[in-house]
Amino acid sequence: MIYLSRKLYFSASNRYRVEDWSDEENRQVFGLRSNPNGYGQDYTLEVMVKGPLDERSGIVVNITDIDKVVKHLIQEEFDGKFLNYEHPYFAERIPTTENIAEYLWNALENQIEGCELHKIRLHENHYLLSEKGSDKMVQLSRKYHFCAAHRLHSDLLTDEENKQIFGKCNNPHGHGHNYYLDVTVSGRPDSVTGMVINLAELDEKVNRIVIDKFDHKNLNLDTEEFRNINPTSDIMVKVIWEMLETSLPGLYKIGLWETEKNYFEYLGPGR
Numbered sequence: 001m002i003y004l005s006r007k008l009y010f011s012a013s014n015r016y017r018v019e020d021w022s023d024e025e026n027r028q029v030f031g032l033r034s035n036p037n038g039y040g041q042d043y044t045l046e047v048m049v050k051g052p053l054d055e056r057s058g059i060v061v062n063i064t065d066i067d068k069v070v071k072h073l074i075q076e077e078f079d080g081k082f083l084n085y086e087h088p089y090f091a092e093r094i095p096t097t098e099n100i101a102e103y104l105w106n107a108l109e110n111q112i113e114g115c116e117l118h119k120i121r122l123h124e125n126h127y128l129l130s131e132k133g134s135d136k137m138v139q140l141s142r143k144y145h146f147c148a149a150h151r152l153h154s155d156l157l158t159d160e161e162n163k164q165i166f167g168k169c170n171n172p173h174g175h176g177h178n179y180y181l182d183v184t185v186s187g188r189p190d191s192v193t194g195m196v197i198n199l200a201e202l203d204e205k206v207n208r209i210v211i212d213k214f215d216h217k218n219l220n221l222d223t224e225e226f227r228n229i230n231p232t233s234d235i236m237v238k239v240i241w242e243m244l245e246t247s248l249p250g251l252y253k254i255g256l257w258e259t260e261k262n263y264f265e266y267l268g269p270g271r
């Protein structure tokens with residue numbers, strides 16, 4: 001099976017508002033997104049398909065065939081629209097990233113000839129995306145940032161072995177990174193709010209439990225978590241999972257960008 005993906009862009013306005021709630025309740029749950037006049041987003045949509053290679057052409061499906069179907073849908077129903085007013089599906093539901101991703105999955109499944117839809121990934125901005133695959137769950141991923149220093153050094157290795165394995169990263173005075181942390185939660189969008197998890201709740205928990213502890217710290221010297229553990233990113237994704245799992249039901253994945261070139265992820269025990 002070969003997997004391929006196509007990116008498309010569109011912009012749309014939306015507002016997050018439950019009509020049965022007061023303005024104050026809407027503001028409390030949705031924050032600035034509850035603006036009754038709406039606000040705008042530039043969305044990036046990734047359509048991922050899969051299928052066997054056609055031996056004669058050497059392709060699974062022509063990208064132009066994906067484009068025809070997806071562009072038609074986007075141009076007719078999404079691009080340049082105020083979704084709450086101009087899209088019948090979102091007259092009934094809040095156009096959250098999760099609800100839009102689910103709608104796009106349902107609208108595109110079985111529509112592209114010669115391949116199978118694998119996943120829809122919808123980026124609302126650089127810090128927020130939602131994904132939908134063939135099961136009934138929807139994932140929401142939020143990106144966080146922290147700066148920290150560390151020294152890669154294992155007490156289970158000799159100084160010589162540490163120097164040999166970790167090289168410049170074993171520098172006794174440490175070195176620093178601009179880490180980007182991706183936290184993914186999986187669930188069904190709530191039938192009223194359209195959310196897998198409220199972003200305000202997710203932000204509060206991740207900031208309090210992880211970011212506030214690690215940001216502008218020396219991981220080896222200033223944090224309990226890494227006082228006796230080598231702070232490699234391989235270990236950090238597992239430690240961060242364990243810090244968050246009891247407070248975040250539906251936690252699905254921890255991704256950590258140590259540098260722009262080094263990315264690590266953990267999906268929980270046994271996965």
Ligand SMILES: Nc1nc2c(c(=O)[nH]1)N=C([C@H](O)[C@H](O)COP(=O)(O)OP(=O)(O)OP(=O)(O)O)CN2
Pocket residue numbers: 152169175231232233234258259261262
């Ligand atoms: N499996 C791991 N390997 C490495 C980790 C890690 O956490 N897990 N970390 C490091 C260092 O922390 C290092 O700072 C990053 O190393 P590296 O990518 O080699 O350094 P640069 O960004 O400077 O890239 P170069 O192109 O290699 O100079 C190392 N390994």
Ligand SMILES: [Zn+2]
Pocket residue numbers: 150169175176177
């Ligand atoms: Zn490092």
